[in-house]
Amino acid sequence: MDAREGKPKQSWTYKEVNYILEKDDGVEQSGAAPPRLMVLTSDKGWPYSWKEDEFTRECYVNCEVDRVWQIVSSDLTKWFSNFDLSLNPPPMPRVLIGTPGIGKSMAAGSYLLYQLLHYDIKKLQVVVHCFGETAYVFDKTAQTVTQYEGAITSKSAVRSFWQRGMKGYIIYDVAKKGTPTAKYFAPASGWGMIVVSSPKVSNYDKWEKQLKARRIIMNCPDEMDVKAMSTWMKQGVTTDKQAKYWEMVKKHMYFVGPILRYIFDEESFNERSGAVKFALNSINELTVKEYFSRGGELPWYSEDPSHKLVKIVREIYADSEMFFNAPICVYLREETFEIFLRLTEYNSFLKLLLASKDIIFPIFFEYFALKSFMESAFVKAMSTKLTELEPPTGRQAKPCVLKLNLELHPKGYEDLVPSEYEKKKRKIKYGVLYKPWVTNFPLVDASFFMESNPMTLVGLQMTTAGAHHTKASTVKQFDERLEAYFEDLEELSREMSWEIIYVQHTDSKPITGWQRCDVVDADNVSEDEKEIMAFWNGKVHQYQFLLTPDFVWKMREMTIQ
Known part of the structure; x- marks a missing residue:
């Protein structure tokens, strides 16, 4: 640049x-x-x-x-x-x-x-x-x-x-x-x-x-806009100093969002960080609705100009420009989500989700899916609706481990912050839903470990596409990311079984076939890639679940009873 x-x-x-x-x-x-x-x-x-x-x-x-x-x-x-x-x-x-x-x-x-x-x-x-x-x-x-x-x-x-x-x-x-x-x-x-x-x-x-x-x-400036500003501000200095300054700005933006007033120097950033922490601590059961509800089919207008946790985004509504709220950055999205999970009863959550007749808003989709995997009633009902995707090798079908062991579903939640901010590796906990904070985490959106024989890693992937194939390099990157977070995973993973559940929105094109693991260059396949593809086709099991408004209504009725 x-x-x-x-x-x-x-x-x-x-x-x-x-x-x-x-x-x-x-x-x-x-x-x-x-x-x-x-x-x-x-x-x-x-x-x-x-x-x-x-x-x-x-x-x-x-x-x-x-x-x-x-x-x-x-x-x-x-x-x-x-x-x-x-x-x-x-x-x-x-x-x-x-x-x-x-x-x-x-x-x-x-x-x-x-x-x-x-x-x-x-x-x-x-x-x-x-x-x-x-x-x-x-x-x-x-x-x-x-x-x-x-x-x-x-x-x-x-x-x-x-x-x-x-x-x-x-x-x-x-x-x-x-x-x-x-x-x-x-x-x-x-x-x-x-x-x-x-x-x-x-x-x-x-x-x-x-x-x-x-x-x-x-709309807010995006990351490349901010990087261009940083480049301009540090004209004439060495490349190393430019890179160091950009890393500082990028870190600030990760924690407080692309708010230009607060990300270009430490003093302003520290001031904003304190205000953000206060805002997070101030969230209660009532204010949760303000952050996650759009008030039916109409946008929510904030009367507070100093919201520290949300930004406004432009959307077209009835042929005019409207604004809606969205988390201002990944860090605050995940922090707010964690508070959201802790404060909101499942029944109240379902009521919020269905606030607009038959519409499941995409902004709620991931929150609902992840929270639901910590609810016994949901896991029990979902397990009967799972469709196994048949692998190309023709190996025998296998029921999802959740269906066989309903009581082993996640009951807790932990964040996976970017590995550079992790002070030490953590021990693997069974029955804990691990959610990465970064939006570009490879392969899956969240995962958890189940104490089965052999141990099973269950990955959750929210997708609207009719296909979600991956590459050997992505699988390798996912494996390396997990090893950077967890102790002894390299040794445990040798015998570990993988299951991936593709959770789809009702408006999605349903996934019906096996999701492949391909290579970038089919004429030049490395030994690592061959090993990864063999593992994918031999030890990975795939399932599809379609989340419909009818299913949510049934869950709502079950929680009321």
Whole structure:
């Protein structure tokens, strides 16, 4: 990853579906790839830093930030294409909503300002950037910027430009204290406006409803966006120092999420970590519903802008942009999940799961499946619905070990944090469900050991695909990962039997055949690969289970009885 000066040859491209603009990854012109990140620098700093008493020269623009401008630009284009602007309403009012701390103000607000200041002066003469009751008014015709304090004074300044026939656009950033904008802050005609806010509904809901504003939901930056920012920040230092800095940032992001405000230095990270621990300790049986329930078929709107455990993600709902909550990072997802398992009775869990008629939300699917394997009633009912997948060798069918020994199902739960954070290997415990925290753990999503003869490793794989074949290298990687976690596993694994249960959502294409273990190069198979494939076809047993709403309803009835 390197930095280059100037404008990129190819920028991001977008497509419009049902009036919603989304990035189009399928379009690349002349073979040139779009940038991962653009950085705009200002010797005088950006207005956000003026308010925060911090001098910030860089404005980081990823595709999410650029998407905001593309939507606003499209609104302006449609408006200015009208023959007589005086007879038409102003550009579509907008509300920009995103997770606190990801750069809505610093990046999206600054980038909007930059683009609006460079917009055709014949069409747009004034740009106003507000932070609560402080307003910076940019007069493009006079090339001046004036600061105003107080909502009344700022509104009066805007009116004076409107009365002189000048057209403008207002960026209204709701302050940290939450200063909702007045309904008539912008003139009734000739001016556009966007409100930038956290998910706190009271910051914008009245203005949004009164002006019939449409939303723009900004997702968090992804890992590669953050890596590009880290690369830019450490220009000119050695490769080793760049790598060391990125590892620090990556670790911070793992524990608190991609919140730019807190991941680039230790002091900010430690501050956030303390707040996160407090938030975790504050979860109780009532707040569990807030984190895992979407309130039926409608999104849940957080009235708390300082949620430390969740982020908002953009989804399309009824042809408009909506936001839903999701765990902000893998670490907090697993920590919250563990609390969720501990606090929620199984019957209450089933009630939450079925909150939306016949829908099993994908966000609940993994939680339900894993928690259910610790419930005797579920294991007993599921064992009668398991379908064994016949191996190609034609060896004799074998009932799942859970069906033969129902009482040996998992009754506890332990996390498998990334091995680099493990202080020492752990002893194998029977009847404990081990759940890796990393999302790319090889082969299975969770596993447990059963004290049978021989000892059995049961792997659980949640999948929606009609096939879930694997490779010898993946099986080897899985084996190595487990050996890094558990004592004496290398010796025990020689006689161990494996069973894999493919748990599928009701909307999945059912798995019906044996899931193969292949090699990358069939013409050059190593001895290790031959041994792994022989083990897979000789000692691994596979089963499929389809989780349907009817099955969940039956479980609910059983727990009520």
